[in-house]
Amino acid sequence: MSTERPGFALPLLLLAGFQTLVDALHEELAERGHPDARPMHGFALQAVGGGTTAAELGRRLGVTKQAAAKTIAALEAAGYVERAADPTDARRVVVRPTARGRDLLARSAEIFDELRTRWVRELGEDAVRTMEDALGRVTSGPRLDAPSWFTR
Amino acid sequence: MSTERPGFALPLLLLAGFQTLVDALHEELAERGHPDARPMHGFALQAVGGGTTAAELGRRLGVTKQAAAKTIAALEAAGYVERAADPTDARRVVVRPTARGRDLLARSAEIFDELRTRWVRELGEDAVRTMEDALGRVTSGPRLDAPSWFTR
DNA sequence: TATGTTCGACAACATGGTTGTCGATATGGT
DNA sequence: ACCATATCGACAACCATGTTGTCGAACATA
Numbered sequence: 001m002s003t004e005r006p007g008f009a010l011p012l013l014l015l016a017g018f019q020t021l022v023d024a025l026h027e028e029l030a031e032r033g034h035p036d037a038r039p040m041h042g043f044a045l046q047a048v049g050g051g052t053t054a055a056e057l058g059r060r061l062g063v064t065k066q067a068a069a070k071t072i073a074a075l076e077a078a079g080y081v082e083r084a085a086d087p088t089d090a091r092r093v094v095v096r097p098t099a100r101g102r103d104l105l106a107r108s109a110e111i112f113d114e115l116r117t118r119w120v121r122e123l124g125e126d127a128v129r130t131m132e133d134a135l136g137r138v139t140s141g142p143r144l145d146a147p148s149w150f151t152r
Numbered sequence: 153m154s155t156e157r158p159g160f161a162l163p164l165l166l167l168a169g170f171q172t173l174v175d176a177l178h179e180e181l182a183e184r185g186h187p188d189a190r191p192m193h194g195f196a197l198q199a200v201g202g203g204t205t206a207a208e209l210g211r212r213l214g215v216t217k218q219a220a221a222k223t224i225a226a227l228e229a230a231g232y233v234e235r236a237a238d239p240t241d242a243r244r245v246v247v248r249p250t251a252r253g254r255d256l257l258a259r260s261a262e263i264f265d266e267l268r269t270r271w272v273r274e275l276g277e278d279a280v281r282t283m284e285d286a287l288g289r290v291t292s293g294p295r296l297d298a299p300s301w302f303t304r
Numbered sequence: 305t306a307t308g309t310t311c312g313a314c315a316a317c318a319t320g321g322t323t324g325t326c327g328a329t330a331t332g333g334t
Numbered sequence: 335a336c337c338a339t340a341t342c343g344a345c346a347a348c349c350a351t352g353t354t355g356t357c358g359a360a361c362a363t364a
Contacts, residue, residue: 007268014167014169055341091341127285132157218352226350
């Protein structure tokens with residue numbers, strides 16, 4: 001008969017795991033030329049992708065276009081994106097990552113790979129795969145609307 | 153030779169797992185007498201425990217006492233805690249969960265147990281245990297300072 | 305009793321979210 | 335060609351949750 005484990009530990013462990021990874025990411029990012037990148041930057045930049053508009057970004061992040069516009073302003077001030085008028089539609093202002101923005105995304109991907117490798121060394125490939133597979137089954141795809149989610 | 157899985161999926165999966173559980177929790181809470189409980193309420197109430205003060209709560213949550221005081225005000229407005237002067241120290245105002253607050257915590261624990269059972273049915277006891285054990289090893293204990301963490 | 309620390313409160317501000325409104329620009333039906 | 339409608343970005347006002355900094359009152363102790 002198996003020990004009854006309390007259910008409340010699971011969410012705390014998942015959150016702690018996420019925090020651990022993101023904290024480690026930003027420690028490494030700081031040492032690789034992005035000392036003032038913040039979790040929100042990476043999320044939003046990921047959602048910007050190759051280029052979008054404020055309204056579209058809002059839809060991707062699950063927030064209003066006004067909120068997206070503020071995020072874009074912050075990202076622009078940080079030098080991660082630039083804005084340019086769309087010649088084919090005078091209403092639109094296209095947002096694209098700068099070279100520095102693309103560098104941030106590339107470094108992040110690289111660091112996340114290293115962190116996964118670190119977990120594999122610590123826990124074994126099987127455990128990590130089991131975790132990934134299990135979470136993939138009980139969740140409905142990766143959601144990008146994290147920044148706003150908690151206080152909702 | 154194993155397939156190289158990209159590292160960036162792991163944090164997204166962990167976050168998605170956390171969100172899935174907390175979303176399900178609040179769906180259930182809504183049906184059990186707590187329709188307007190929000191994630192923050194549970195966290196803060198958990199940190200309040202049997203009773204504390206604003207300054208102590210701030211230390212537990214890793215925020216300033218001012219932020220803790222605002223949180224307490226919100227919790228009090230929602231009817232989850234009550235404040236009373238400490239007869240032994242005229243500076244202190246003790247915060248305690250109300251009956252409703254204790255009910256929220258009890259229901260939450262109960263629902264989290266049910267959710268874990270649901271995951272065990274879906275994934276198997278082994279997978280869930282593997283996940284719990286693995287996360288327990290790579291993280292340093294449950295942190296209660298979640299609400300503030302993201303925007304930092 | 306004098307000094308230092310802790311408590312809670314208040315003010316001012318930053319950030320990131322919301323609604324609501326607005327003028328300018330596309331778009332599609334008549 | 336024209337007009338109704340939808341969309342885009344901007345602006346204002348507000349809410350929520352943090353932050354610093356300051357303060358008086360109450361405790362603790364040398």
